[in-house]
Amino acid sequence: MISSPDNDKLKTIRKLADKSWRDKLDRFYAEGEDLVEAAAAAGWEPEFVLRAGEDVEPRLLAEVSALGSGTRAMGVYRRRWSEPGGKVSVYLHGVRDPGNVGAVIRTAHALCDGPVVLGPDCADPYSPKAVRASMGSIFARPPAGGGPPGNPIALDPHAELLLGDAEVEPPVVLCLGGERAGLPAGLAARAARIPMRDGGPESLNVAAAAAIGLYELAHRMAGHG
Amino acid sequence: MISSPDNDKLKTIRKLADKSWRDKLDRFYAEGEDLVEAAAAAGWEPEFVLRAGEDVEPRLLAEVSALGSGTRAMGVYRRRWSEPGGKVSVYLHGVRDPGNVGAVIRTAHALCDGPVVLGPDCADPYSPKAVRASMGSIFARPPAGGGPPGNPIALDPHAELLLGDAEVEPPVVLCLGGERAGLPAGLAARAARIPMRDGGPESLNVAAAAAIGLYELAHRMAGHG
Numbered sequence: 001m002i003s004s005p006d007n008d009k010l011k012t013i014r015k016l017a018d019k020s021w022r023d024k025l026d027r028f029y030a031e032g033e034d035l036v037e038a039a040a041a042a043g044w045e046p047e048f049v050l051r052a053g054e055d056v057e058p059r060l061l062a063e064v065s066a067l068g069s070g071t072r073a074m075g076v077y078r079r080r081w082s083e084p085g086g087k088v089s090v091y092l093h094g095v096r097d098p099g100n101v102g103a104v105i106r107t108a109h110a111l112c113d114g115p116v117v118l119g120p121d122c123a124d125p126y127s128p129k130a131v132r133a134s135m136g137s138i139f140a141r142p143p144a145g146g147g148p149p150g151n152p153i154a155l156d157p158h159a160e161l162l163l164g165d166a167e168v169e170p171p172v173v174l175c176l177g178g179e180r181a182g183l184p185a186g187l188a189a190r191a192a193r194i195p196m197r198d199g200g201p202e203s204l205n206v207a208a209a210a211a212i213g214l215y216e217l218a219h220r221m222a223g224h225g
Numbered sequence: 226m227i228s229s230p231d232n233d234k235l236k237t238i239r240k241l242a243d244k245s246w247r248d249k250l251d252r253f254y255a256e257g258e259d260l261v262e263a264a265a266a267a268g269w270e271p272e273f274v275l276r277a278g279e280d281v282e283p284r285l286l287a288e289v290s291a292l293g294s295g296t297r298a299m300g301v302y303r304r305r306w307s308e309p310g311g312k313v314s315v316y317l318h319g320v321r322d323p324g325n326v327g328a329v330i331r332t333a334h335a336l337c338d339g340p341v342v343l344g345p346d347c348a349d350p351y352s353p354k355a356v357r358a359s360m361g362s363i364f365a366r367p368p369a370g371g372g373p374p375g376n377p378i379a380l381d382p383h384a385e386l387l388l389g390d391a392e393v394e395p396p397v398v399l400c401l402g403g404e405r406a407g408l409p410a411g412l413a414a415r416a417a418r419i420p421m422r423d424g425g426p427e428s429l430n431v432a433a434a435a436a437i438g439l440y441e442l443a444h445r446m447a448g449h450g
Binding site: 133196197201 | 324328331332334335336337338358360361362365389419420421422424425426428429430432433434435436437440441443444447
């Protein structure tokens with residue numbers, strides 16, 4: 001049982017809270033029994049798993065965990081990346097909030113067959129917050145890196161075209177930009193909007209918009225549209 | 226210019242980080258210029274607003290803010306509650322994450338005409354995290370309190386009926402339960418599900434599910450369904 005904060009595994013976890021160390025070591029960690037189980041269910045071999053009271057004193061695990069004293073397990077894994085593809089997938093551009101990136105990874109895993117492709121200026125999908133927000137979907141469907149896709153349909157609240165009227169043929173990539181920066185001009189040319197009420201907010205949260213977009217595209221691809 | 230941490234306004238803000246003080250004082254605070262502006266745009270008169278460098282030393286405002294050193298303004302307001310109503314509204318039951326509660330308030334403001342009704346065991350919509358996640362929609366459309374509604378359509382991943390096949394007549398209330406506890410049995414009787422891929426996650430995030438549900442209901446109410 002690990003009883004010293006100077007233990008090498010604990011040191012590794014501490015380092016992996018930082019993006020620069022995740023890049024250097026090509027590793028990340030997942031916090032919580034549910035995520036460690038999701039990794040195992042998806043066939044990921046951990047570098048190591050620490051369980052509170054079995055492998056490590058609970059207070060030491062709590063110290064390295066963002067979840068704090070409730071944490072019962074943490075696992076360290078090598079990062080993986082998918083290739084872009086699928087009949088329907090998602091491209092994110094400048095989505096800087098890790099909770100949103102993780103939430104979109106989870107929603108895409110539920111609603112479409114392709115991965116989430118992360119363009120420039122997105123939050124690291126392997127940051128602790130993004131991994132947690134993915135609720136394990138990051139293991140089942142790792143994200144891809146890459147540039148803007150070939151057959152996009154971009155969600156933009158200022159577009160003329162309604163999402164429900166957009167012509168879509170597989171393979172199609174739902175493109176969403178950050179809430180402040182929006183999408184690059186090339187993608188905005190193939191844009192549609194989600195109908196919103198007058199007098200409401202100017203935009204939806206990017207994770208909410210992704211959910212609606214993927215629901216609509218899944219519906220069309222199933223031939224009901 | 227406030228230069229002492231013992232100033233009464235700063236003390237009030239510190240207290241309002243706690244639910245018990247929000248209940249006792251019937252006040253809450255909003256952090257950030259965008260939220261203070263959203264309050265003004267919605268016609269809310271603040272109890273007071275503190276602006277960094279104008280009313281208060283920036284370091285003192287940063288100390289009471291969850292946003293930290295970037296905070297330029299904080300406003301304190303009296304809480305307000307809407308009455309349930311509208312052709313389409315939302316009922317949440319046991320949604321404990323304040324970020325999700327705030328996100329649903331924002332999405333409902335964009336997509337439906339009724340407020341979000343908060344049932345038992347929901348996060349406080351006036352907590353700092355929920356207010357921030359609402360992105361100002363909490364001012365434009367304050368939430369309502371109350372029990373399960375009269376004409377519900379509940380989202381439940383285990384329902385037989387597909388959401389797209391559910392019969393809905395206004396006024397209709399989209400009901401969502403917490404991710405762990407789900408919905409009470411009475412609501413589960415009028416349930417439908419969002420179609421999800423086999424092998425994907427068991428459920429969607431509650432804010433993603435609410436977005437899809439409201440998009441579908443808005444579409445039906447517009448007479449296109």
